Amino acid sequence: MSESVLKTLVIYTATLVIAVALASVLILIPAYVHYGEIHIPGSYNALYLSKYSPYKTIVVEIDYQPGMEPTPKTIEALQQQIEMYSGKEVLVYLDQDIEDDEVPAVIYGYDIIKITSMLQEQNRDYRTGWFGGNITLYILYLDTIWQQEDQDYSNRMHAASTKPYSVGVTYAADSIIIFKGSLPQNDMETTILLHELGHVWGFGHTNESSNIMNAEFEVYRNGPSPDDVVETWYPKDFSPAQKEELARLHETMHILALFN
Ligand SMILES: [Zn+2]
Numbered sequence: 001m002s003e004s005v006l007k008t009l010v011i012y013t014a015t016l017v018i019a020v021a022l023a024s025v026l027i028l029i030p031a032y033v034h035y036g037e038i039h040i041p042g043s044y045n046a047l048y049l050s051k052y053s054p055y056k057t058i059v060v061e062i063d064y065q066p067g068m069e070p071t072p073k074t075i076e077a078l079q080q081q082i083e084m085y086s087g088k089e090v091l092v093y094l095d096q097d098i099e100d101d102e103v104p105a106v107i108y109g110y111d112i113i114k115i116t117s118m119l120q121e122q123n124r125d126y127r128t129g130w131f132g133g134n135i136t137l138y139i140l141y142l143d144t145i146w147q148q149e150d151q152d153y154s155n156r157m158h159a160a161s162t163k164p165y166s167v168g169v170t171y172a173a174d175s176i177i178i179f180k181g182s183l184p185q186n187d188m189e190t191t192i193l194l195h196e197l198g199h200v201w202g203f204g205h206t207n208e209s210s211n212i213m214n215a216e217f218e219v220y221r222n223g224p225s226p227d228d229v230v231e232t233w234y235p236k237d238f239s240p241a242q243k244e245e246l247a248r249l250h251e252t253m254h255i256l257a258l259f260n
Helices: 003-039 045-049 070-088 111-123 186-200 240-251
Strands: 057-064 089-095 106-108 135-141 146-147 168-172 175-178
Touching: 045 070, 045 135, 045 240, 057 070, 070 089, 070 186, 070 240, 089 186, 106 111, 111 135, 111 168, 111 175, 168 186
Parallel strands: 057 089, 057 135, 106 146, 135 175
Antiparallel strands: 168 175
């Protein structure tokens, strides 16, 4: 191989490497951040928690329907938990933005995605910057019932079926819904919100009844009356193993969960 050919090859290779590096920074990472925002619970976990995250402030926006406002105790617990594990400044904004006529009385199956995208479009004020700005968490407090399965329930409005309703859901990297009208007891609210925060931080469900990530806490009654409440005690904190994982995420340098 002649020297000039080799030189050309080196120049082409170097150009290619630089182009790929630039594309990763300018296109790939912002695209990922944008994609995660829409699709993947847990994919922002290290962006929220890592001390190497480019974001120094977490903005929590809570929009609620009239009468569905979170309790001060729950807001305090949320803020305290996020501050503790992220080491970042946490700003919480509360807005009674959601009008009753924006939300159907019952939401079925995957309609939840369509309806909440619309609610976000109309009401969300803070969004995550694509490197720079703040990272945001969006929480909706709704007065509706979410029937996860597309089945035909008779008496569906009155919980006569033994099918459980969900009291909370995390449906994107940065978006939570609390179905406050479905909560059987007020003291469950903090537990449900921290459970959903656990999903935002990448936790799946466990089967231990005393664990905050137990899915059973999303099942709240087996009939229509308050006497049918099946849980009377709710965990209010993460387990030691989960706390360890959150501390690990704080130390992690892998701020994009590309291989989750
Ligand atoms: Zn869950």
